[in-house]
Every structure is written in C-alpha cells, then in structure tokens.
Amino acid sequence: MDQESELFQCGHRACGGCGPALAAKLILKGTGPNTIVVASTGCMEVFSTPYPETAWGVPWIHSLFENAAAVASGIESSLKKQGRDENVVCICGDGATFDIGMLCISGAFERGHDITYICYDNEAYMNTGIQRSGATPYDANTTTTPVGKCSTGNPRPKKDLPAILNSHGASYVATASMAYPNDLIRKVKRAMEIHGPNYIQVHTPCCTGWGFDGSQTMNIGRLAVETGLWVNYEMVNGELEHVRKVGSRKSVDEYLQVQKRFRHLFRPKKNEEEIAKIQAIADHNAEVFGVDRK
Amino acid sequence: MMEILEGSHAVAEAVKRCRPQVIAAYPITPQTHIVEALASMVADCDLDADYICVESEFSALSACLGASAAGSRVYSATTSQGLALMFEVCFNVAGMRQPIVMTIANRAMGAPLNIWNDQQDSISLRDAGWMQFYAEDNQEANDLHYIAYKVAENHDVLLPAMVCFDGFILTHTYEPVDIPTQEEVDAFLPAYQPVNILDAKNPMSLGMYATPEYYTEFRYEIEEAMKRARKVFAEVGAEFGETFGRDYSGLIEGYRLEDADVALVAMGSICGTVKDAVDEMREDGKKVGLLKIRSFRPFPSEEVKAALAGVSTVAVLDKNISIGQKGAVALEVRDALYGSSGAEVLDYIIALGGRDVRKRDIRAVVDLAEKGIGDQFYGLRTEVL
C-alpha cells in the first residue's frame, strides 16, 4: 500500500518505534475503509488527533477514558436504525480496557452489540506517565508500583481479560502481537466477518514506558512470544482454536533484561527468585495454551 | 386530544411523538415510569426506536452520544444519582455539540438518601453546556419536549437540552394533558438533520484533543450557541403557540406582575402553588406577583430585568442550594438586576428533599420578605437540629 492510501496516516506525534502506532496502521489494514473507530483517552488518542490535525482516514470518535464500548453500542444501534452497514471498532488502551472501562465493555458484550473491541496492550497507562494497569505484568517497575526497599515492582500478574470476555459469550476472542503483522491483520479481518461482540488484544511494546530503544520494538514483541510470556491464540465460541507454537522457548531472562522496567531484577545483582516466578508464569502459559511445539 | 395521564406517561407520549431512533436509559425513581412506558411502546412496535438496555446511566448517556454522533435522534431520562453518574458525559455531549434531549425527573441528591423532589440534581449541572427548561405542570412538561428537540437541533444552536419536571409532584400525578397527534408533531418537528456525523463515506474525527491554542475557542463557541438559543427558543415557542394554541415564546412568564411591589421568583411545579397564593394575597390587597423562570440555561437575564423593573422586593424560592453561597436562582436574579434595580433580592431555600409547600408557606415568605428577612432556609425544623 502506498502512503497516500494508508488509512492511518504518518505525521502523527507518537514516539519513534511506538508499538501502538504500528498496531493502529495494521488494524486499519484489517478493517478496511468502511469502518468507524471509537477511541478512549490515552496515548493513541493524543498522538493521533491533536486538533486540527488527525491521522485517521476513517471516521473516528473519542469521548472519554472509560466509555468507548458504550459509545460504540450507541453508534451500532444508530447505524442499524438507519440501515447503514459500517464496521464499528473500538481501539483502546489497556487501562481503558482492563480497568476503568470494564463496566461499559461488560454491558456492551452482554447486550451482544455487533462491535469489535481491540485493546492495544502496552501494559501500563502511558499517556499519564507510566502507571500500572490491570494489564501490567508481574514485577514491572511503574510509577505507581515503583521498585523500592520493600518492593520488586508490580505485585500482581496480568488480569486475564480474554477469559472474562469469553465468559460473556463473545463469539471471537483473539490475542495478537504487532510483531506478527500478517497474523494481526488476518485476525482483524476475521473479526470483521463475525457478527456480535468480538475482542482482540494486541501486544504493543512501548519503547518509552518499557525502556528500550525505538529500533527494537519488533524484536521485543517477538521475544515476548518466543518466551511464552505472551501467547497468540484464537478462541471461537469459547473454544481454543489456534495457538502460535514456539519451537524452543527462550528463557524469560532474554526478554526481561532488555527492558528498563525489569532492570531491578538484574542489578545490582540478579534476583533469581523473582525471575523464577516470571519463568513460572511463562511455563504456565505454555502449558495452558500448548505453546511448545513437541 | 385531552387525556388524563400520569405525568411520566404524558412525557413518554411526547417523546414517542418526537420519534427518537435510539433510546438508552437506566431506571431510577422517580424517572422509572417514563422509560418503562417507552420500552412498552417499542415492544409493541408503537415506537420504531432501538431501545438499548444499558448497565448504568454512565453508559446510557455514552450510548446516546455515540448514536447521536452517528446521525440519529436520541433520547434519555434520568434524575439525581443517575444524573450525577453522567456528569463526565454531560460535558462531553455539550462539547461535541450533540443535540440530545434528556428528561430530568428532578430529585434530591444523597446523602442522606432521599427519593423525593427538589432541583439540586439538574442545578448542579448548570455549567455543563446543556440547556435547562423547567416545567410547571404536565402539559408544559409534554410541550417542552417538542420545543427542546427543535431548539437543540437548530443549526444555530446544536446543544443538548434537559427538560426538567419535579419528581413525584408531577411525574406521579394524574392531570388532563392535551397530547398533540403524531401528524401535528411531525409537521412541527421534522426529521433530524444532523451535521458532521460519523460516516465512512466522509471520514472526520470527532472529540479530538485540543491544546491551549484552541480550547478557549471551543468554549467560546458553546457560549455563543447558548446565547443564540435564547432567540431560537422564543421563535420556536411562538411557533408552537401558533400551531397548538399554547404560547411558549417567553423564557420567563410573569403572573400578576404588572403593578407588583413584591415579586416571587420560582421554577417548576411550585409555581402553581405560588399562583394560587398570589391570587389570595391580591384579594387581601397585597400587590404581589410571580416571575416564573422557564429556561434556566440559557438564563434570560434581560427578560428578568425588564419583568422586575418596577418591583421593590424580590423573594426567590430556591429548591436547591449552592453550599457555601446561596440558592442558584437567587444568584442569577441578583446578577440580572445588578446595577439597574434598587430592588432587594431575598433568597429562601425551600422544599428540599420533597418537603411540602402550601399556600400559607408562600404567604409567610412574602411576610418575611416585606420585613427584609431573607437569605435563609425557610421552615427549618429547629427542634430536630
């Protein structure tokens, strides 16, 4: 696709190497132009729409941090009433999705609106300066879960949001990573075909919040999958249908040590105990989803 | 056609005739009968709307915002705690210039929990950029809905509107109400003609963020639209009068004010009681009148100034209080009269949380006002303090 016909255009204000910005571009390749995007307050909203500029080549609306799913419900209902047929797609951060927006998401899914909700998961509140969210991984250093004399960072593992939305009866729930672009585009296209509420959670490394060089975004994204800390899978009507397998899983060290948010686990000395807990999370993921290629 | 209807049902009948395409609402006393009646109409295919059963008021207004932005006429109703839960979205709806109409069945704010009437809920949202119209009786509550949509959707306005009517006192009271026919309403209120909608054929971004370079201008535009709404309301109200025989060209209404020395000022259902009390006092030879405020936002300062020009004492009945200051209506009236009138403006916080007001209370207020005693809670039960 040439630059002219990109639906998510360049010139926005994201950091160089921003995972969410790349995800937005890929997501719109999956949705196509016949789409209305609903956003929540967050990094992507701010970097893509400073008035009077916009990076969005499709109709786009932002209302608040927590109500995208409800706004989307209204849009879908309105289109239906007018006999119009456009895709309604929410593209929201993990804070908006996992935490403050849960009420609206739960309501929209329970009502069965024909919307696709895509969470770009950069694993913290980046727009407000790297505070933890329900998607922040165990032991990550954020400004509200700072590392200290009595703290090794975020004390809780990631909330399992796909499972929660599966239990709402969503017909399609998938996870993806912007480091696997074709897979992401395919999943978005698939969601567009399926009626009812769908959910896709996209792993989107954030160079600023995680502390790595902007040239490494793809590598970090891939490492998350190769270690088993992030699993790419698809669930259709509650059944696991497809999982990206990994040949020989890398140790979590490889992923953790290249990010400043985990630096405290390696300096001043390596914290074997905590790293073992994170390795256990990866191993658990691998077992539950059958990640290891036997 | 004249019908004896509960206030809530009169409003539901009005809303039906406004033909909203999307309704999103969450039940709360004393608004409940309105949304239940609308749900039945949709269930019976008497009303061709999508009724979204949301999980909260916050989602109700959010869904209305989305539906409106996508080009439909939408409706919601709430009160008190429900309105408070919508606070954030209320500002957003106005900022995004969506002409949503929402009925407020006025109710006190907790704590303590109280389901009865006062006007603290909508008054607390006076700064959100919504128009606020207050009905005296169920006929007016009915009529104000047609007018509210027509004013809100006017391209010189494009602001949301609250039609406020007193919980229980009006919502649950049966009164004869003249409900216009669908054909009559269709002729008065044509289909919604939105501007700037979400449409894949003509993409645009709505609700972007604006830096200090631009934000002020957005606020200015809302303020200017609100000012224009005064004239538009008067025109639409007059047109309504010509069509239906009930004139709403005034954002205020004077009752026996012409030669009055003392003017009572009030909003909503209390005006009915005040009118009766004024009649009685007039018989006793007291020169008393009522100024009823129909539109609190936009506030008709010029009209208030003109109406109270010859009055020496103004007694404002406030069913709300801006804690730490005074009642909100009194503040507005004082501001309107400032620099032009020597009248004394006295404020009475009255009828909070559903406490009854009788004619003798109105007479007592006038007695106090004549003695220059005011700016107080009226009828405080000091024995329970």
Ligand SMILES: Cc1ncc(C[n+]2csc(CCOP(=O)(O)OP(=O)(O)O)c2C)c(N)n1
């Ligand atoms: C009701 C409310 N509370 C707090 C905020 C402040 N706020 C704006 S964006 C944001 C975090 C967004 O995080 P996320 O959804 O993960 O998106 P990201 O910025 O990481 O892209 C917060 C806390 C807000 N806008 N509204």
Ligand code: SF4
């Ligand atoms: S802070 Fe992170 S999410 Fe925000 S623009 Fe920069 S890289 Fe992207």
